[in-house]
Amino acid sequence: MTDYTPPLREIRFALDTLAGLPEIAALPGYEEATPDLTESILEEAARIASGVLAPLNRAGDLDGAKLTGEGVRTTPGWREAWATLIEGGWNALPYPAEFGGMALPGVLNLAVQEMWQTANMAFALCPMLTQGAANAIALYGSDDQKARFLPRMVTGEWTGTMNLTEPLAGSDLAAVRTRAVPEGGAYRITGQKIFITYGDHDLTENIVHLVLARLPDAPAGVKGISLFIVPKVLPDGAPNDVSCVSLEHKLGIHGSPTAVLAFGEKGGALGELVGEPNRGLEYMFSMMNHARLNVGLQGLAIAERSYQQARAYARGRQQGRPVGWQGGPVGIVEHADVRRMLMSMKARIEAMRGLLYRVAADSDVAHRHPDPATRAEAQRRVDLLTPVAKGWCTETGIEIASLGVQVHGGMGYIEETGAAQHWRDARITTIYEGTTAIQANALVGRGVLRDEGAAAGALIAEIAAEGRALAGGPLAAEGAALAEAADTAARAVVALLAASEEEPRRAFAAAVPFLTMLGTLAGAQMLLRAAAAALAETGRGDADPWWSARVGLARFYAAHVLPRVGAELAATREGAGAVFAFDEELL
Numbered sequence: 281m282t283d284y285t286p287p288l289r290e291i292r293f294a295l296d297t298l299a300g301l302p303e304i305a306a307l308p309g310y311e312e313a314t315p316d317l318t319e320s321i322l323e324e325a326a327r328i329a330s331g332v333l334a335p336l337n338r339a340g341d342l343d344g345a346k347l348t349g350e351g352v353r354t355t356p357g358w359r360e361a362w363a364t365l366i367e368g369g370w371n372a373l374p375y376p377a378e379f380g381g382m383a384l385p386g387v388l389n390l391a392v393q394e395m396w397q398t399a400n401m402a403f404a405l406c407p408m409l410t411q412g413a414a415n416a417i418a419l420y421g422s423d424d425q426k427a428r429f430l431p432r433m434v435t436g437e438w439t440g441t442m443n444l445t446e447p448l449a450g451s452d453l454a455a456v457r458t459r460a461v462p463e464g465g466a467y468r469i470t471g472q473k474i475f476i477t478y479g480d481h482d483l484t485e486n487i488v489h490l491v492l493a494r495l496p497d498a499p500a501g502v503k504g505i506s507l508f509i510v511p512k513v514l515p516d517g518a519p520n521d522v523s524c525v526s527l528e529h530k531l532g533i534h535g536s537p538t539a540v541l542a543f544g545e546k547g548g549a550l551g552e553l554v555g556e557p558n559r560g561l562e563y564m565f566s567m568m569n570h571a572r573l574n575v576g577l578q579g580l581a582i583a584e585r586s587y588q589q590a591r592a593y594a595r596g597r598q599q600g601r602p603v604g605w606q607g608g609p610v611g612i613v614e615h616a617d618v619r620r621m622l623m624s625m626k627a628r629i630e631a632m633r634g635l636l637y638r639v640a641a642d643s644d645v646a647h648r649h650p651d652p653a654t655r656a657e658a659q660r661r662v663d664l665l666t667p668v669a670k671g672w673c674t675e676t677g678i679e680i681a682s683l684g685v686q687v688h689g690g691m692g693y694i695e696e697t698g699a700a701q702h703w704r705d706a707r708i709t710t711i712y713e714g715t716t717a718i719q720a721n722a723l724v725g726r727g728v729l730r731d732e733g734a735a736a737g738a739l740i741a742e743i744a745a746e747g748r749a750l751a752g753g754p755l756a757a758e759g760a761a762l763a764e765a766a767d768t769a770a771r772a773v774v775a776l777l778a779a780s781e782e783e784p785r786r787a788f789a790a791a792v793p794f795l796t797m798l799g800t801l802a803g804a805q806m807l808l809r810a811a812a813a814a815l816a817e818t819g820r821g822d823a824d825p826w827w828s829a830r831v832g833l834a835r836f837y838a839a840h841v842l843p844r845v846g847a848e849l850a851a852t853r854e855g856a857g858a859v860f861a862f863d864e865e866l867l
Contacts, residue, residue, distance in 0.1 A: 340535020413440025468548025479539030579677030634806025672799025
């Protein structure tokens, strides 16, 4: 497995040019995000990613987390790596100073998380979920709960989890059966939760579990779910009635302990209610939305790691001679199809980065902009694009990791090269925090049907206008292709609305093709913006070939990736009915 080199120039370009970090840093509350501090944070995060986390990635795959008689043992080196994050205060980047945070923009935190996820996805899941749990307590916890839990979660002294899934309640949370019975000023929690990432470990002395459970008088369905804080260790230092029954044996991310947790085997775990009764699912969604954007980031991260390894292999591996090659031995990088695969990987990585950073920046605007109308508009964009960022980026990440194996040829299928680990690690990303279908259903249901296509139509119109604005310039052909693809997406929105009127199930049968279409389109928008900025730099006399590469990536994407929008139109408009062409007994 090759080393990881954080692509700092690409990250800084995406932050400043595509996400507008300078404008974000000018918002109230983000004044600390100066250019010098930002540069220092990125450089130090890159050093930790490449020097501390990346060397542990292979070790985590080969010697993953294990359940012992004394609890869960993480991979050797994990505890020291976690101590590095605590010492540097890295978990504190996005939190307010009152809880020990640095009050920096979320988009900057996302850039740091990208490097850590790329370096070691199995390890980086722990800080990612801890931040999500802290967000939920910060939003909905009482002042007392914030004072007791947030400072140590912000520092990383304690970690956090979210406990939703049960053996009989997967995506259908209405089936949650875990119980919470009042006892004095607390609650006794009994039940079992599965697939709990970092549900038990030896990195910290305490773990703050956020648990969905039902009160005795709760109404049926999702309206009867409440949220509880259930710490592993009680305030008096005694262990709570929470035990790790087993660890899942997984296809990938072996270093990440995925636990089956039993609450209340000795009478009931002590927990405390967060917010109001029966609003737990609403509260948990704040954590889930944070996780969904960050899982989308994992799609980008694993794609970047796979690409770097495939590129290094292609440069060093000599095999055959390309057609027309007149020189001596040459790396397979000069073979046409290997070059096509590497270009496809790199172009889509840049597209994903632009999209993900844009959503994170919009979230910062939604939280900090002084104008209520601007905040509301930014939040509508976040709501629309979060399922796209999660669904499209993870599906693309798996495809790119698979291409990474392909570039290696037969050696890619051999575990020792490390290429296969990237694909195995990536495979979970389209499943957890809501499958691609769940993301697509949210996009169609809440992002198209609920407002009759208004939010989606506004985004598509914006993209079309940007494409047409490039007419007459060096990117005219690519701009025309972008505008045409946007017009195609607009027709898909009309088709979805019509299908829903005719038979709602048909609209949702086309949901994943539509999500793929919108992700592909939004990615093209980011690459064309990058190319236009690059041309502006070269026009000012900067002859650095890095700028010309931005233009080349946009042109490749327009020729090789953007045509997928047209293909998905047929699946969205005519193909939905074919899904139900015959009875399920004949499947």
